[in-house]
Structure formats: C-alpha cells, structure tokens
Amino acid sequence: MGSVTRRQLTNLLGALSLVAALGGLAFGLPALDHALPAERSVPVDRPYDIGGGVTVMPPPGARVDVTETRPTETSGTVLFRLGPVRYFISVQPFDGDLRAAVERLRQRITGTSGYQVTGTELTVATAGGLAGLQGGYSGPGRGGRYAVFVADGHTIEVTVSGADLDLGRTLPAIDASTRTLRSAPEPAR
Amino acid sequence: MTAEPRLRSARSAPVQPGSPPDLGVLRLPGFWIVVAVLAVGAVRMSMIAGQFAAAYPIALLTAAALFALLAVPFWFVVSELDFLEREPLGLRVLAFCWGGLVATAVSIPASAALDDVIAKLGSPHLAADWGAALAGPTVEEIAKTLGVVAIVLVARAQVNSVLDGVVYGALVGLGFQIVEDIVYAMGAVALAGRGDHVEPVITTFLLRGFLSGVWSHTLFGALAGAGIGYLVVRCERTLRTRIGVAMLGVLGAWASHVLWNSPLLRDGLGNGAIALLVVLVLKGLPPLLLIWLLVRSAHDREADYYAEQLAALDDPELITPAEVEALKSGSRRASARWHARVQAGFRARAAVRRLQRAQARLAVELSRGTEDLGRWCREVRRQRRILNRLGHPEAVVPEGKGPWRRTASAVFSTALAVAVLWAAVSTLGGG
Numbered sequence: 001m002g003s004v005t006r007r008q009l010t011n012l013l014g015a016l017s018l019v020a021a022l023g024g025l026a027f028g029l030p031a032l033d034h035a036l037p038a039e040r041s042v043p044v045d046r047p048y049d050i051g052g053g054v055t056v057m058p059p060p061g062a063r064v065d066v067t068e069t070r071p072t073e074t075s076g077t078v079l080f081r082l083g084p085v086r087y088f089i090s091v092q093p094f095d096g097d098l099r100a101a102v103e104r105l106r107q108r109i110t111g112t113s114g115y116q117v118t119g120t121e122l123t124v125a126t127a128g129g130l131a132g133l134q135g136g137y138s139g140p141g142r143g144g145r146y147a148v149f150v151a152d153g154h155t156i157e158v159t160v161s162g163a164d165l166d167l168g169r170t171l172p173a174i175d176a177s178t179r180t181l182r183s184a185p186e187p188a189r
Numbered sequence: 190m191t192a193e194p195r196l197r198s199a200r201s202a203p204v205q206p207g208s209p210p211d212l213g214v215l216r217l218p219g220f221w222i223v224v225a226v227l228a229v230g231a232v233r234m235s236m237i238a239g240q241f242a243a244a245y246p247i248a249l250l251t252a253a254a255l256f257a258l259l260a261v262p263f264w265f266v267v268s269e270l271d272f273l274e275r276e277p278l279g280l281r282v283l284a285f286c287w288g289g290l291v292a293t294a295v296s297i298p299a300s301a302a303l304d305d306v307i308a309k310l311g312s313p314h315l316a317a318d319w320g321a322a323l324a325g326p327t328v329e330e331i332a333k334t335l336g337v338v339a340i341v342l343v344a345r346a347q348v349n350s351v352l353d354g355v356v357y358g359a360l361v362g363l364g365f366q367i368v369e370d371i372v373y374a375m376g377a378v379a380l381a382g383r384g385d386h387v388e389p390v391i392t393t394f395l396l397r398g399f400l401s402g403v404w405s406h407t408l409f410g411a412l413a414g415a416g417i418g419y420l421v422v423r424c425e426r427t428l429r430t431r432i433g434v435a436m437l438g439v440l441g442a443w444a445s446h447v448l449w450n451s452p453l454l455r456d457g458l459g460n461g462a463i464a465l466l467v468v469l470v471l472k473g474l475p476p477l478l479l480i481w482l483l484v485r486s487a488h489d490r491e492a493d494y495y496a497e498q499l500a501a502l503d504d505p506e507l508i509t510p511a512e513v514e515a516l517k518s519g520s521r522r523a524s525a526r527w528h529a530r531v532q533a534g535f536r537a538r539a540a541v542r543r544l545q546r547a548q549a550r551l552a553v554e555l556s557r558g559t560e561d562l563g564r565w566c567r568e569v570r571r572q573r574r575i576l577n578r579l580g581h582p583e584a585v586v587p588e589g590k591g592p593w594r595r596t597a598s599a600v601f602s603t604a605l606a607v608a609v610l611w612a613a614v615s616t617l618g619g620g
Contacts, residue, residue: 007217008216008217008218011217011218011219011342012218012219012222014219014338014342015218015219015222015223015342016222018219018222018223018226018335018338018339018342019222019226021331021335022226022291022295022332022335025295025296025299025328025331025332026294026295026298026299029298029299029302029303029306029328030298030299030301030302032302032306033302033303033305033306033309036305036306036309036310037309038305038309051317064313066305066308066309066312066313066316067305067308067309069308069313070308070313070316070317070320071313071314071317072317072318076317103382104381104382104383105382106382107382107383107384108379108380108382111244111379111382111384
C-alpha cells in the first residue's frame, strides 16, 4: 500500500470543506430556522390584512405563524395557530366561479396522500355578504374543515385542521372569525 | 526602438493546458466524495420525482420532456464557448448533474429555511416582497458555485483558463435551471388543483423557459464560474487578489440573481407586453452583457495563445496564416464555414468544421508538449484532402465586411426570437 501523498491530503481536506459547506446549507439553515420562534401575537380587535385586499378578524387567542404568512398586493396567505389547531387562509387571483374554486381545493386535499373529503357541502356566508361553500375532510390522525369564497377576482380558501377534540373546542371561534372575511377590490393601477 | 509585442494571454492570463483526464483521478479522495454527494443528491431528487410521478405522471413526463428539449441548445452553446479547448464530456456531465441533483437537493430545504428566517427576523411582509430575492440567490449561488469547486477538486488540470470556469459554471447553472423548472412546473400543477393536467406545465415552460431562460441560472453560474476560474488559474497574482476576484464573481452572480428575483420594476412600467419585455431586458441585460464581455475577453486571450502555437508550425497543409486568423474567433469560424457552404456546398461546410476542430485539437496537443502529434496531424491533413477534392482548399473568411446573407440571417433569427418572446408574453396575459 502506498502512503498518502500531500496532494491527496489537500484534496481530501478540500472535499471535506465542500461537504461541510453543503451541510451548512442543507442542515444548518433549517436548524437555525427551527431555533427561532415562528409564532407572534396578533391583535384580535382589528382586521388582519391577509393580502389581495382581503381582511379577517383573528379569533381570540390566535397567534400568527410567520413561516406561512405572506401578504402581497395581489395575493396572500396567513396561518393562525390556536394551540395545536391550524387556521389557514389563502387568497389567490382566480377567474372562475365558486364551484370551480371549491373543486380546485378539494382536488388539492384529496391529492395529499391519506386525505379525503367527508360529509356534504353547506353554503356559508360572511357578515360582509360573501357567499361560499364549506365542507369537511379527514387525514391521518386529524380532522379538518374547509370553506371557499370567490370575490373580486380572487379565491379565498380557508382550511382548519387539528385533532377532533381540539377542533371541537376552537371551531366556534374560528367560524366566527371566518364570517368576518371582507374583500375590498384592489385600487386600479 | 519598439518593444516586442506580447500576447494578451502572456500579459494577463497564461493558458496552461492540462493533460487529458486519466484514471489517476480514482486515487483522489475528492473524486469519491463528490461521487457520493452526487449519489445522495440523486436519491433525494428521485424521491421528490417519485412523489410527483405518483400524483401527476403525465404532467411530470411532459415537463421533463419539454425542459430536457430546452436544455439541448443551451448545452451546445455552452459547450461551444471554449471551441479551442473543449472541456471533457465527463466533466461537463458532472457539472450539469451537480446543478440538477446536488444544488437543487440542497437549495429546496435551505431556501425555504432562509425565507422563514427572513420572515422571523424581519416580517412576513419583508419575506413576501424580498424573500425570493434574498433567500433563493443566497443559497442557490453558493450551492452552484460549489459545483465548480467540485470540478476543480476532481480535475484541477482541466480548469486552465477563466473560460473553463465560465463553461463549468454555466453547465452547473443549466442543470440547476432545468430541474428547478420541472419542480416549479409540478408545483404549478399541484396548485392548479385540476389533477394530472399539462396546462400549468406549458405555462411554466413559456414563463420560465422562454422568458427567463436566457438570463437565468446558466448566466449566473457562468459569472460565479469565471471567478473560480480566475482563482485557480491566475497563480501569478496574490492569493488575496485571487480570492477577492472569486468573491466578486460569486457576488456578481448573487447580485444578478437578486435583481432578477426582486420586486423592483414589478409595477413600474405598466401591464402590457412591451412593459413586461422592457422589464425583462432591464433586469436581464446587465449580467448578459457582463458575461458576454467576460467570455469574449477570456476566449480572445486563449485564442491568441493557441494561434501562436499553430502559427509556429509554419506548415500550410496543417494551417495557413488566414486559417489561423479565422480560427481565433467564433464569428470568423462561423463565417469560414458559411463561406465553404456557399462556395462548395454542405459537405465542404462540414469538412471545414471538422478541419477547425482538428486544428484546435492539434493546438492543444502542441501546448501540452505531446511528442507524437501524428494522429492529430493526420486528421488535419485528411480534412484538407477532402476540402481539396471539393475545390475549397482553405477554410478562410471571405474578404470584406462579411457575407450580407449571414448578417441578414442573424437579423431574421433575432426578429424571430423577439416574436416568439412576444407571443409567449401575450399568451401569458401580458398583452
């Protein structure tokens, strides 16, 4: 067996540095992300701007998860957490009708492995006059509720998920919050 | 008294052609580590592809086919950048695979994490507006640049000019671009919520392939690769200078990427197709011009060096002085091929191309100090005989400013490209 040459040693050190840099990106950044708190308190006495001109009154006790909250002028998402329950609202530009918007969300739910839509769909309306459809779904160890509205060229998708016991406790407050959804048309540009 | 003129290559960037790759690479630990990293990246990306294939098989196949087709012209253009000393195929494939398998596998979780960190340390508004402009470029440009570093670790001797760094960097960027585009297309399919449909794939192809394709990762990777090439090649400079230039290259790639992803000019020029085209040009043209100047400068230096090697042969059967001049630039090589086609048909054009390739290879072997040049000389002479038989003995550029039909063809091609771009913009609702 030959001895290790200086060139091989340098090469090995270079390659290990390369792997370390890759590891820093692939594992270091996610570790830093996990180390920082994601939730922030949110005032529940004034409308929260989701994006795309849509607002909602957060339910009492909710905290915003900033990792899934991205408000922009034309669209937006917000994730409220009420303990273990996720209350997610997504606003996206959309040029179809309510039925198409509901079908789109249902496809996405059932497209996730282990998830299925349950029960029948019911009509739902907000205090501001938005008409929508809502239904339920279930996944591994979780139950969920969805609601869809279409307003001013946007689809507003609401999904709530958590363990059945937690859902039962928080759904009344979340339903009350959903009824406060309002859409203001974007100003003409 | 006049000073003896010195070649640009001798003045600034000495060309140091390395020996052809051999099995000695197997004795380098870096080679096996790079192979292992590629294998891990391949497994990770296969798992992601498997998930897409299970949910949207037709859309995935369509996306893979469309973007693979898009990669072909990019591959050939990038490979041809260093006509005189083409990079070994194995290393070009390695660069492409690093971009497509390793850089993507690392960037997917790392970019998302950095985007979240921006939201946590700043605000969701900041992340929504600038997350894509800051997180993506920061992670992706580092991951891609490491691909050029991997090439240096595996085959240091093959990175012997700044242009080599440009080529490897561009190929890493190309691999990244193609796989990222496929992932984006599948994301669009999932978001559309219409099942296994191909419309979102087509839209993504038009948007990311045509509108963003020219000035995307291939370009950013080339900039960073130029920096690494400089670091490796310019040994006569101080280490501090070389590291500074390398960092400048990576920073240039990062800044170009940030500008491209940034919300700047998003709403500033209106909503029409023209406004969108102007924004694309304003954001994409600076790095495109920068890399064009870099490539041209690096290519000219290399061409000077190899032309001197060939001129010293003083054998008109191998290469004439006019052919040396033609060989030195891409446009003159193309003009010589065009001239051969006009004078003696397509077979002459093909023969000129083979002759130029053989002359370039001969120049590289001369530079390497190869003792037995018989094989390379025979190939040049064989092509010369073919050209003699076809009545076009010399692969030269015609006198004057150049063939007007070639200029017209270039103008027509540009107009066609703009028309395709326009159609893509209009299809996507820009008009």
